[in-house]
Amino acid sequence: MEARDVHLLTRLAASPTRWWRSALVVAFAALAVVWRLVRADLGAPPNLELVTAATFAATILLRSRWAFVVPLAVTVVSDVVLGNTAIALFTWSAWLVVGLGSLLARNTTGWRRVGAGAAFGVAGSLWFFLWTNFGVWLQSRGVWYPAGPEGLVASYVAGLPFLRTMLVGNLVLVPLAAAVTLLVDRLESSRALATSTTAHPA
Numbered sequence: 683m684e685a686r687d688v689h690l691l692t693r694l695a696a697s698p699t700r701w702w703r704s705a706l707v708v709a710f711a712a713l714a715v716v717w718r719l720v721r722a723d724l725g726a727p728p729n730l731e732l733v734t735a736a737t738f739a740a741t742i743l744l745r746s747r748w749a750f751v752v753p754l755a756v757t758v759v760s761d762v763v764l765g766n767t768a769i770a771l772f773t774w775s776a777w778l779v780v781g782l783g784s785l786l787a788r789n790t791t792g793w794r795r796v797g798a799g800a801a802f803g804v805a806g807s808l809w810f811f812l813w814t815n816f817g818v819w820l821q822s823r824g825v826w827y828p829a830g831p832e833g834l835v836a837s838y839v840a841g842l843p844f845l846r847t848m849l850v851g852n853l854v855l856v857p858l859a860a861a862v863t864l865l866v867d868r869l870e871s872s873r874a875l876a877t878s879t880t881a882h883p884a
Contacts, residue, residue, distance in 0.1 A: 702866075703743040703744060703866065704743075704744070706739070706743055706862075706866065707736075707739065707740045707743050707744055707749075707752070710732075710735070710736040710739045710740060710859070711736050711740065711752055711755065711756050713732055713736065714731070714732040714733045714735075714736040714756045714760075715756050715759050715760045717731070717732045718731065718732075718733075718756070718757075718760040718764070719760055719763055719764065727847045728844055728847065729844040729845070729847045729848040729851070730847050730848070730851045731848065731851065732855060733753045733756050733757065733777065733780075734753070734780060734802070734803055734806045734807070734852050734855070734856055735803075735852070735855040735856045735858065735859040736752060736753070736756060736859070737749070737750075737752050737753045737777075737780060737781055737784050737806075738784055738787065738799050738802055738803075738856050738859050738860060739859040739860075739862060739863055740752040740784075741781075741784040741785060741787060741788045742787070742788060742790070742795065742860070742863040743863055743866065745788050745789070747785060749781070749784065749785070749788070750778070750781030750782045750784065750785055751781060752781060753777035753778070753780050753781045754774060754777050754778050754781060756777075757773060757774055757777050758774065761773075761774075768821060768822075769814060769817040769818055769821060771817070772813055772814050772816070772817030772818075773814055773817075775813070776809065776810045776813045776814055777810075779809060779813070780806045780809065780810065783802065783805065783806065783809075784802060786798075786802075787799070787802055791867075792864070795860045795863065795864060796857045796860045796861060796864070797857075798860070799856040799857040799859060799860035800853060800856065800857050802856055803849075803852030803853055803855070803856035803857070804849065804852070804853065806852065806856075807845060807848040807849045807852050808845075808849075810848065811838075811841055811844070811845040811848070812838075814841075815837045815838050815840075815841040816834065816837070818837050818841070819833055819834045819836075819837035
């Protein structure tokens with residue numbers, strides 16, 4: 683492959699498909715919002731969510747540090763419809779940290795990206811569980827739970843079924859989102875190569 687072909691492939695990968703990646707991110711985010719709104723009506727278990735998968739996909743597809751706002755935007759938009767909960771400060775800040783954590787995986791490639799997706803799904807679920815259940819205890823200590831350490835432990839125990847659902851869901855959905863981004867990469871590479879071959883036949 684000549685130097686001009688390498689330059690063409692690089693240019694095609696960087697420019698013409700940018701709208702496609704942005705459109706996919708919007709689609710992922712919109713799906714996450716809609717799912718939050720209809721999940722209860724469909725009888726799906728609480729904490730089976732698409733926000734983590736949408737966040738991972740957005741980070742990989744955009745390769746921009748601003749992708750970290752996706753989970754916060756999804757949560758805020760859907761909460762406007764659902765109504766803010768008493769621990770909105772903790773849920774919103776939890777998703778903000780999840781978004782920031784996703785930036786660690788934005789340059790992963792190949793099957794390492796799928797593994798990173800699984801790890802991100804587990805880490806995000808555990809963080810969300812620990813932080814939001816701490817918030818539940820902090821804001822309801824002396825009312826729902828005792829004010830001491832035993833109350834905090836009780837809050838975590840009560841949240842275990844929600845953690846299980848979130849963990850299982852993210853162990854499937856986030857690697858699946860990673861696989862979708864790999865497919866996008868492959869399609870873009872194939873398109874760029876085909877364009878290069880057409881423009882510069884042997």
